[in-house]
Amino acid sequence: MNPRGFQDGRKTSRDGDLAKARGLEMFAADRYGAGMLWAGVRRAGVAHAAIEGVDTSRALAAPGVVAALTHADIKGSNRQGVIQRDQPVLADDRVRHRGDAVALVVAETRQALAAALELISLQLSELPAVFDPDQALAKGAPIIHPGHAGGNLLLGGRVETGRGEAVLAECAAMVEAEYRLPWQEHAYLETEAGWAIQEDDGRLIIVSSTQTPFRDRQEVAEALGLDPARLRMIAPPTGGAFGGKDGVSVQSLLALAALACPGRPIKMWWSREESFLASPKRHRARLRYRLGADSQGRFQALAAEIVYDTGPYDHLGGAVLTLGLEHAGGPYRIPNALIEARAVYTNNPVSGAFRGFGVPQVAAAMEMTVDLLAAKLGRDPLDLRRLNAVRRGDIIAPGVTLTGSTEIGQCLDRLEAHDLWRGRRAWKEAAGPFQRRGVGVAAVMHAVGYGPMVPDVGNAKIELGADGVFSLFCGVVEMGQGNSATYGLLAERVLGQEPGSVRLIQPDTDRCLPSGSASASRTTFTFGNAVLGAATLLRERLLARAADALLGVAPAEMALLPGRVRHLPTGKELPLDLLARLMTPEQRVAVHRHRAPASTQRPSADPVLQMHGLPHEVFSFGAVLAAVEIDELTGRLRVERLITAVDCGGLIDPLLAERQVEGAVVQGLGYGLYEEFLAREGRVLSPDLATYIIPTALDAPEMETVFVPGHEESGPLGLKGVGEVGIDGPLPALANALRDAVGDCPRRFPLTPERVLEALAGAGERGGRP
Amino acid sequence: MRINFVLNGEPRRVECDPDRRVVDLLREELGLTGVKEACGAGECGACTVLVDGQARLSCLMLAAQLEGRELTTIEGLAAAGQTLDPLPASFVETGAVQCGFCTPGMVLSARALLERAPAPSRREIRQGLSGNLCRCTGYQKIIDAVELAAARGRGDEPWPR
Amino acid sequence: MAKVILPADMGQLWEAMEAHPEARLYAGGTDLLVRLRAQAGPPPALVCLERLEELRIIEERGGELFLGAGATHAQILEHPKVRGRLPVLARALASLGSPQVRNMGTLGGNLVTASPAGDSLPPLYVLGAEVQLISRKAGRRLPITEFIKGPGRVDLNPGEVVAGVCLPKSEGWTLQHFEKVGRRDALAIALVSLAALLRLSSEGVVEEARLAWGSVGPTVMRAPQAEAALKGRPLGLASLGEAAELAGQALTPIDDLRASASYRRRVAGNLLLRLAEREA
Known part of the structure; x- marks a missing residue:
């Protein structure tokens, strides 16, 4: 069970964070050992090319090199991906972006590996490339996947409700604007890493930093032509993921290397630069919005046109588009809408899943447009939002009726009552010399789970060990959210055990059960319910067995207590280790499958949109209040305060929920103010953490998080997901605060000092740098 | 090259290349994987160690520089x-x-x-x-x-x- | 494998440099080791200067303040003679990199790297720093403006090292100012920075002004026209505005990924206006 020293993760829920704080947690990158080989790939270095040849002979002859492999060594489909399997493990006929892996080398040392990779010779015949989504859709554009029916259009989606955009012409007030959002890099601290070994029986064990071990197994098996049963995927806690590890990175490459080098452990760990080049980003987007209201300020119509640059592969680009489409009109009643979204293939770096999943882009556009409309109507922006905010039963722009808990109104009430909002005028007037101050608001919603078609399922397994200790086999990955601690807590509550006493087994395809990805704000929502089910089942079984053991008393007279079962009328007790020994191993294991509720609404007849997740049943809500100070001399924007009000239903552990919100807020703040992943002709111009700027401790503001009371019937203990809702609001709240401070706001992001200074000068978009 | 230094309170003598980065020496040879690497260029602080009590970046230090120093990693925080x-x-x-x-x-x-x-x-x-x-x-x-x-x-x- | 030599005294340093004339010298490693990481091919021999106590001295010498090239930014920043008397330098060093980088990087490294964005450099320019160079046989001393010849280019002969900088005795500055504009508040490269020294009369009239900007030209830039425009006039928005205009004309910033030339030019001038708030 414990292949070659792999650390088992037998830690109770309380120990996880402490192990990390003491440096004892073993991440996927932390395995070393005698005889370990290093694997690495040679990347294409050109954006679009036909591959005429790959010569590995010089690399293979270099000292310390064990294997040098190309697509010719792959026996399967050589294609991976979540929906369209369109990304090669090792490029075969062509290169579609600079980061494409073309050859894989395995060597005795890192130095030998680095030297050998330089010796691979690529014969590439460059093809015309396309880097702009509009150009990619133009006639005559170079086609990136000649076999794809839509040409360079990965997916287009269109939803029209009511009388559509025609109503805009009838509105008392209408505003329009176009926005551009940059790529955002996840910049998790732990770059892609893992290790693998082919055991004597031929099985491949692959330990990697991933959000999706079960799906990886299927993808790797298909791509390499292997029986999935031959693969064992193990997913230790990730050193950050945020969607960027929702899919295969090192896994197939490690498996291929292990096939070539049986019996030797092989490690792969991408450098920061390699991670930035080859990992997916948040989609760059261009959004054109028109929003109209009647003279009372009631939203009447929305027209939104959204273009996502998805890069050369479908790393969930279609699903990102669909979620964007569903959230395009925000948490408001809008009876007439035309929403069109396109995800377009280009030869840029790959875009894909990133916390927020298409929503931060549309939330930015919608919430800035709402402020434009408020200004045009002469209305207070918070008041205008309250007027239009949805309540349960209302219908949002894409025609989805909200049937679950819907507390955006409470979120906005809490912000309106906040001293920052009430005292904003005096605070703004107190600005010092050369300073201007502003306060901005944004309101957002965020879907929980996969949507109607892809089964959103968790399979929890709990075992009472022979030692009397419970083990919980997690089906979804721990990414730092503390979700596994929450599962432990749920199990402990149902099983009547002390907090922190349940052992947590991190995902391992041999021992745990498939439960989907650690994504989509779903882990606790879906897997938590599965845990409650499994724990309940096991409790009943234990009580019944204990009742039998105590000679026929009624199970109802028994109580499951920490470490023991007690017969309440007599006080007789049975320790759990003894009870365990009275049971067969099968009896001591309980499994429960939970499928999250799927919406039966069909706002669009398009089956492709349904398959990609339209619509959802459950939504979390949030509202952000941001106070900024702008320096007139430099354009420096400083966030003075930031308050987030969140409706995520019931709270199991307020601290865990709060830290999710704070972390998401600062990622959202980075998206708004600092982070600009740059590529020109597909070449990364921000290749590292010196050039790709994320917030430091000095840049993050003091934050306040307010949870409004709520209860979602379908969630475990009434909760909804809280992993993503915090990232959608900061950018528009900051932009609206900037507009409040200086009277204008750029429509390109991030809000660099230069762009802010231009806004101050009234230049706005004109004269802005590209 | 032989290098003498105090690691987490214990005198150590290690044999290694003088240009080996300290982060690699600690992680790969000495098993101290609590020292992380996330950029290799001094931009992230994940590889921070204490050298004579001062916070330094082990990705920008070479093994030879350890001679005679007192090094504390996360594993040795309590011991130190x-x-x-x-x-x-x-x-x-x-x-x-x-x-x-x-x-x-x-x-x-x-x-x-x-x-x-x-x-x-x-x-x-x-x-x-x-x-x-x-x-x-x-x-x-x-x-x-x-x-x-x-x-x-x-x-x-x-x-x- | 590369040789790494840690000379314990100057004699060993000269021996090492003579034995390995191709060797690269470093102290903190925060510039050189980052650059070497990106380089393919076998690494050069390295001479690490961190053990040379002679280079780490901070002391008064005949009315001057000597800052050893091997002194770390943190060491200089915390030194009472810098903290108390040279806030323009202390503020600049406090904005440099991060705590770890300040614990490792040295003044000499910042000088020899000679980046126009080097945070310690604008204060050294306005303070009239002279760079002390030594070799086995001789020493020479030259103004920082002559030592730094361009981005990454310095007047350093084979066999020579930077011993430190000499700062002339403080000339009764009324106001010492440093401001750096970066993309964030730590681990930031200056988009523009300004170091300013002003001596004012009791009536608030500028008797002398020294201004130096970072990241607006191939080296740290002075603007004598702007300094002259302040001289003899009361310090205020009127005089500063005029100086800002002249400064904008004198500086030669470039576009890069971090900011455009026009932004740098505008902000370089704007930063002068901040001095109005800091009226002594």
């Missing part, structure tokens, strides 16, 4: 101070640990800060940790943790059980 350091537990209590990959470096930067300033303001804590990037927490709970550990270090707050 003779008593249990209040920082790790404070990080856990305030919710300052998420993915945990930045945490060892963050804890060591906090230790170096508290040695110089036993009662830092929140602003000073932010300054002291400004060389350690964290992508999960938004930093606030980390600042809380260092405040709490500082109070415990001064005896102003009780230690956890």
